[in-house]
Amino acid sequence: MDPFSSPSPSGGSSGQSVPSADVLMDQVKTQLAQAYAEEFFETVRSKCFTKCITKPGTSLSGSESSCITRCVERYIEATGIISRALFSAHR
Amino acid sequence: MDSSPELQRFLQEEKQKAMIAEMVGKLTSECWDKCITSTPGSKFSSSESTCLANCAQRYLDMTMLIQKKFQSMQQ
Numbered sequence: 001m002d003p004f005s006s007p008s009p010s011g012g013s014s015g016q017s018v019p020s021a022d023v024l025m026d027q028v029k030t031q032l033a034q035a036y037a038e039e040f041f042e043t044v045r046s047k048c049f050t051k052c053i054t055k056p057g058t059s060l061s062g063s064e065s066s067c068i069t070r071c072v073e074r075y076i077e078a079t080g081i082i083s084r085a086l087f088s089a090h091r
Numbered sequence: 092m093d094s095s096p097e098l099q100r101f102l103q104e105e106k107q108k109a110m111i112a113e114m115v116g117k118l119t120s121e122c123w124d125k126c127i128t129s130t131p132g133s134k135f136s137s138s139e140s141t142c143l144a145n146c147a148q149r150y151l152d153m154t155m156l157i158q159k160k161f162q163s164m165q166q
Contacts (some may be wrong), residue, residue, distance in 0.1 A: 008161065013131060021097055021098050021101075023097055024098070025098070025101050026103075027104060029100075029105070032105060032108075032109065036112055038094065038158075040116070040125045041121075043100060043116065047120070047123060048131075051127070051130060051131055052130070053154060067130055067131060069120055070131045070133055071131040072097075073131075073133075074127065074131040074132070074134075074135060075119075075123065077133075077135065078119050078122070078123050078143055079101075079115065079116075079119045079128070081140055081143045081144055082118050082119045082143060082144075083115050083146075084144075085143070085144040085145075085146075085147035085148055086114070086118070086147050086151070
């Protein structure tokens with residue numbers, strides 16, 4: 001279902017109703033947040049696959065699993081380090 | 092559709108935020124590749140975290156250098 005459509009009001013010739021600005025802004029924010037989260041997930045997945053799964057076996061080993069856990073934590077930490085370095089450089 | 096100034100301002104703001112998020116994402120990806128060369132540990136070594144911070148700042152320096160070069164080439 002198209003999130004931007006709403007049922008048209010009865011009566012009135014064009015029958016088109018537009019969501020309020022607040023509703024639109026909320027929808028945009030939600031969709032943006034979702035898009036960011038999906039992209040971040042994809043990036044972390046790719047990076048940690050590269051770092052941790054060097055010789056794919058018939059199942060994930062214990063060391064591969066712990067590597068992936070650490071990798072996710074480190075990548076999130078790296079994102080913070082980069083953000084702070086970028087924005088404290090502007091002072 | 093009526094584009095109120097409030098909506099315009101909101102869209103501008105979100106556009107800015109998206110540009111910043113993209114830059115942080117791209118830089119983190121590249122600096123991770125440059126700086127985290129071994130298997131991730133339970134914390135960063137000080138050389139790894141220093142490398143990451145340096146990487147971001149050198150990227151900014153490089154950006155300014157390229158801008159200056161482009162400007163001088165236009166004259």
